[in-house]
Amino acid sequence: MKRSAIYTRLSKDRPEERSRADQEADCTALCRAKGFEVVAVHTDLESGYRRTARRPGYEALLRDVQAGATDAVVIWKLDRLTRQGIRQIAPLLDVLEQSGTILLSVHDPIDTSTAMGEGTLGLLASVAKQESENISVRTRRAKLHHAEKGRHKDGGPRPFGLTRDWSAVVPEEARLIRSAAERVLTGDSLRSIVLDWNRQGVVTSTGRGWSIQALRGLLLQRRLYGVRVHDGRVVAKGTWPSILDEATSRRLSAVLTDPKRRSGRPAHSYLLTGFLWCSRCGGRMRSTHPSGGKRKYTCPPKPDGCNGIAILADDAEREVGAQILIAMDSPRLRETLHDDDGGGEEFTVAIAADEMKLEELAQDWAANRITRPEWLVARDAVQARLDQSRRRLAEIAVKLPLVQEDLSGRWEDLTFDEKRQVLGVVVDSIIVMPATRGRHFFDPTRLSIKWRF
Numbered sequence: 001m002k003r004s005a006i007y008t009r010l011s012k013d014r015p016e017e018r019s020r021a022d023q024e025a026d027c028t029a030l031c032r033a034k035g036f037e038v039v040a041v042h043t044d045l046e047s048g049y050r051r052t053a054r055r056p057g058y059e060a061l062l063r064d065v066q067a068g069a070t071d072a073v074v075i076w077k078l079d080r081l082t083r084q085g086i087r088q089i090a091p092l093l094d095v096l097e098q099s100g101t102i103l104l105s106v107h108d109p110i111d112t113s114t115a116m117g118e119g120t121l122g123l124l125a126s127v128a129k130q131e132s133e134n135i136s137v138r139t140r141r142a143k144l145h146h147a148e149k150g151r152h153k154d155g156g157p158r159p160f161g162l163t164r165d166w167s168a169v170v171p172e173e174a175r176l177i178r179s180a181a182e183r184v185l186t187g188d189s190l191r192s193i194v195l196d197w198n199r200q201g202v203v204t205s206t207g208r209g210w211s212i213q214a215l216r217g218l219l220l221q222r223r224l225y226g227v228r229v230h231d232g233r234v235v236a237k238g239t240w241p242s243i244l245d246e247a248t249s250r251r252l253s254a255v256l257t258d259p260k261r262r263s264g265r266p267a268h269s270y271l272l273t274g275f276l277w278c279s280r281c282g283g284r285m286r287s288t289h290p291s292g293g294k295r296k297y298t299c300p301p302k303p304d305g306c307n308g309i310a311i312l313a314d315d316a317e318r319e320v321g322a323q324i325l326i327a328m329d330s331p332r333l334r335e336t337l338h339d340d341d342g343g344g345e346e347f348t349v350a351i352a353a354d355e356m357k358l359e360e361l362a363q364d365w366a367a368n369r370i371t372r373p374e375w376l377v378a379r380d381a382v383q384a385r386l387d388q389s390r391r392r393l394a395e396i397a398v399k400l401p402l403v404q405e406d407l408s409g410r411w412e413d414l415t416f417d418e419k420r421q422v423l424g425v426v427v428d429s430i431i432v433m434p435a436t437r438g439r440h441f442f443d444p445t446r447l448s449i450k451w452r453f
């Protein structure tokens, strides 16, 4: 006796549909008529509005067929197999055809077990595949065309900061976006902005509270400065009003995508992590905290270091803090802190130019104007320069959050994050010398600070 698996699907939004029990009963009757034994019934209950909803029943059915656990698949109606038409079931049809599993439908003239139905499966499968390809080519082309005209993406929730039809800004939301951008660029954390927004009752365009991820995603959207992005690249000037200017947007993205930056709790649990270098081997010292012992910064073992130098963390941090306070009196540091733009403009322009260059190179290669090796060589050079500019921009794009006139004496009052920011701006690196043997108190001369100014 042939084994058969029944698949039924019910849409919550179409009450006129026959109930699942009815569908199953019809399928079972068909199996009985054909002399099949029903070995499994798979079912999905779906809502048509949630397009990404998983379909565990359909997946289980696919697994059954792949595993050879059934000889026939019985469905109520072909369009019950999938909501989005035949193209969606190409994978199943393929598997059915390969494994020689029969497909039977109660309501369609499909019975691949008969001589008449033979070949139906292959035909269906190829129609499905063709349809699927056509649709994707058609939609791709239409979408690109749409994008190149600078029109916004259709559908989706209302963009935060703009009206539903994208034709005008929502002043209050635009103000919030600008203020968040300003705060990020002056070194504030996404976390604190999110806290403030949620405290003020600011919600997303779908009415939800803000999360760090959502805010980060928002601030990285290039539509904020009025350009249309398609497949990750800018294809046109958008037809909607911009909320940020391009320079601000680029600085924001440099800061937010800086690998050194982590959202949430600071990744650097120790203040000087990343700043201390071993004087013996040049290794980057790591924070260590032996249980029962004192916190230390230590040169890591091979291959990253020589494991030969360590310094007590509390002492080192106090000393560096003290030296920063002294340095604060230096007129050159004050100048650095007051330098509003820090050359950000220059890097912004360079980044835009290099991104353009990469794009042109790719087009040259695509049009056979240059060979692939030529393209790769040129691309690597531009990419390296681009990475460098982005790193520099990320470093300087964060302005100090402090009252700049009155930094001295405030070191101890700063939060951990603020201290890290000050360090990042004023300290390039700190070389740690070996301890002098037999010396049992902290020796400040072991720290040699290389300033950025």
Ligand SMILES: [Zn+2]
Pocket: 278, 279, 280, 281, 282, 283, 299, 300, 305, 306, 307, 308, 309
């Ligand atoms: Zn070392």
